[in-house]
Amino acid sequence: MPEPVHIAAIDAGSNALRLSVARAYSALDIEPVHEERYPLRFGEGVSCAIASAKTFSRKLSKPSAIFVK
Secondary structure, eight states, rough: OOOEEEEEEEOOSSSSEEEEEEEEEESOOOEEEEEEEEEETTTTSSTOOOOOOHHHHHHSSSOOOOOOO
């Protein structure tokens, strides 16, 4: 049996950042290993799905320990 392939995906949305890690033994045999979700709220107070520079600046200026435990 071949060694499994480890796959990671990051989904950066307007309100949350998600991390998914899986182990794939074949195209049809995939085992989820780890999943995390971090609320960001970039879309907070925004209408029409257009975030303001002020919102991004405020969120990105704060140091955080995303994905570090």
